[in-house]
Amino acid sequence: MATVRKEILTKAQPAQVWDAIRDVGALHTRLVPGFVTDTRLEPGARIVTFGNGAVLREPIVTLDEAAKRLVWSSEGGQATHYNSSVQVFTEEGGTRITWISDFLPDSLAKDMDSAMEAGATVMKKTLDKLATQSGGTLFFDQTQETIWQDLRVIDARLRSQYRLVYRPQHFKRDGSFHRIKLDSPTRGGVITSRSGYYAAP
Numbered sequence: 001m002a003t004v005r006k007e008i009l010t011k012a013q014p015a016q017v018w019d020a021i022r023d024v025g026a027l028h029t030r031l032v033p034g035f036v037t038d039t040r041l042e043p044g045a046r047i048v049t050f051g052n053g054a055v056l057r058e059p060i061v062t063l064d065e066a067a068k069r070l071v072w073s074s075e076g077g078q079a080t081h082y083n084s085s086v087q088v089f090t091e092e093g094g095t096r097i098t099w100i101s102d103f104l105p106d107s108l109a110k111d112m113d114s115a116m117e118a119g120a121t122v123m124k125k126t127l128d129k130l131a132t133q134s135g136g137t138l139f140f141d142q143t144q145e146t147i148w149q150d151l152r153v154i155d156a157r158l159r160s161q162y163r164l165v166y167r168p169q170h171f172k173r174d175g176s177f178h179r180i181k182l183d184s185p186t187r188g189g190v191i192t193s194r195s196g197y198y199a200a201p
Contacts, residue, residue, distance in 0.1 A: 001081070002106040004113045006120040008097040012131040017095045018068045018088045020127065024060055029175040029198065035122040046072075079103045094131070097123070132195065173199050 010017060020030040025041040027048060038049040045059040054077065061083070062071040068088035084101040099120060103112060168178070179196040 001102055001104055002109040002112070004101045004103075004109065004116050006099040006116050008099065008120050008124050008127075009091060009094065010097065010124055010127040010131065011094040012127040014068065014088050014090050014095045016130055017097060017127055020130065021068075021070055021086055021088065021097075022063060022065070024063070024070070024072075026175070031126060032119050032122045033126060035119045079108060080105060095127075171199065175199060 020026070023030055024046050025039050027036040027039045027046075035051050036048055037051055040047040045057055047055065048058055049055050056077050057075040058072045059075070060070075060072050062069065062085075064070075069085060070087075071083070071085040074082040074084070081104040082101065083103070084099070086097055086099045089096045089098065099116065101112060101116060164182075175198065177196055177198050180194065182191045182193050184191055
């Protein structure tokens with residue numbers, strides 16, 4: 001049995017990454033857009049349409065919230081056996097994702113490696129973009145001194161935080177990304193905010 005393993009490092013926070021991965025019906029909008037062009041859910045599985053036109057049924061084997069690990073298999077492709085998993089780990093400065101696929105026959109190894117490399121590249125780009133879109137700051141502390149320094153920064157920011165709520169005139173839950181731009185009339189003012197939101201179906 002052949003195995004292909006990919007390690008993906010992203011600036012996005014582990015909670016953000018896991019939220020995108022565990023949303024098993026949104027591969028094409030939240031995790032690997034373009035690499036996957038459509039995802040449809042059915043009981044216990046998802047039907048995935050890839051950018052090259054291939055359509056596969058992927059039964060969901062395990063969704064482990066505590067371990068932040070998703071496992072699935074695949075039906076309808078060239079593999080006679082296929083089992084794949086992604087797991088999320090906290091990494092300094094962001095998140096590490098481990099993606100492992102086991103499959104038969106071994107002769108698929110080269111094509112599988114190329115496909116997973118393409119998917120991993122899109123995944124990293126998408127999640128890195130998510131990190132900037134959140135408008136937040138990741139604090140990764142390893143010493144008591146830096147923890148207190150960061151807590152002071154957080155306290156100062158919370159004292160100048162405002163919540164704005166609005167509803168678009170033509171709102172559609174179509175999974176698309178809607179950009180938001182905020183400007184300050186005060187010269188020298190600094191705004192930290194999300195760059196937009198996904199209109200989840």
